[in-house]
Amino acid sequence: EAQVTQNPRYLITVTGKKLTVTCSQNMNHEYMSWYRQDPGLGLRQIYYSMNVEVTDKGDVPEGYKVSRKEKRNFPLILESPSPNQTSLYFCASRPRGQKLTAHHSPLHFGNGTRLTVT
Amino acid sequence: ELKVEQNPLFLSMQEGKNYTIYCNYSTTSDRLYWYRQDPGKSLESLFVLLSNGAVKQEGRLMASLDTKARLSTLHITAAVHDLSATYFCAPGGSQGNLIFGKGTKLSVKP
Numbered sequence: 001e002a003q004v005t006q007n008p009r010y011l012i013t014v015t016g017k018k019l020t021v022t023c024s025q026n027m028n029h030e031y032m033s034w035y036r037q038d039p040g041l042g043l044r045q046i047y048y049s050m051n052v053e054v055t056d057k058g059d060v061p062e063g064y065k066v067s068r069k070e071k072r073n074f075p076l077i078l079e080s081p082s083p084n085q086t087s088l089y090f091c092a093s094r095p096r097g098q099k100l101t102a103h104h105s106p107l108h109f110g111n112g113t114r115l116t117v118t
Numbered sequence: 119e120l121k122v123e124q125n126p127l128f129l130s131m132q133e134g135k136n137y138t139i140y141c142n143y144s145t146t147s148d149r150l151y152w153y154r155q156d157p158g159k160s161l162e163s164l165f166v167l168l169s170n171g172a173v174k175q176e177g178r179l180m181a182s183l184d185t186k187a188r189l190s191t192l193h194i195t196a197a198v199h200d201l202s203a204t205y206f207c208a209p210g211g212s213q214g215n216l217i218f219g220k221g222t223k224l225s226v227k228p
Binding site: 031033035040041042043044045048050056058090092094096104105106107108109110111112 | 149151153159160161162163166168206208213214215216217218219220221
């Protein structure tokens with residue numbers, strides 16, 4: 001089954017304790033992205049990646065890191081989490097290429113990771 | 119910078135009624151998406167609109183796109199409880215990313 005898999009689904013941690021949220025897709029998609037969702041703010045992009053070894057900042061990158069060593073994986077790293085990073089996080093992917101079918105393909109979302117930082 | 123505004127942000131409807139959600143965006147985009155999110159769930163793609171005048175329909179939902187006005191609408195016909203969810207519009211940005219509106223939380227009551 002084609003899917004984007006995030007882990008963990010729920011995570012409670014304390015301020016300053018480094019954590020990683022994993023994201024993996026099995027659709028051979030070039031483009032991957034992380035969003036955070038907060039009440040009243042919608043979805044805001046944190047980082048995105050056009051392909052392996054290529055990453056770029058989104059709208060709210062402060063306090064986050066990502067890496068894209070392999071096509072299928074795009075982990076989100078919080079080196080020193082703070083309470084303002086308490087949020088619902090979504091990983092998403094889509095194909096990217098010259099063909100219009102790829103360019104127009106919608107994002108496929110993972111099931112989300114609810115993070116609480118105390 | 120592409121900005122997206124959805125209206126209304128909250129919508130309480132009675133079953134059987136019609137209503138429209140509006141999505142305005144600030145700069146040119148060559149595609150626009152509508153997503154649905156159920157409480158506690160992920161986002162599900164509903165429609166992809168690719169050209170001026172495009173109209174797509176699925177059941178009681180119909181989406182349209184006016185690229186000249188930078189406006190997309192999501193029309194709900196004869197609402198039923200199962201349509202209760204949050205709906206997001208997302209025009210495509212220049213880097214291949216999507217810029218999401220804040221969402222419209224729809225509640226359909228009997």
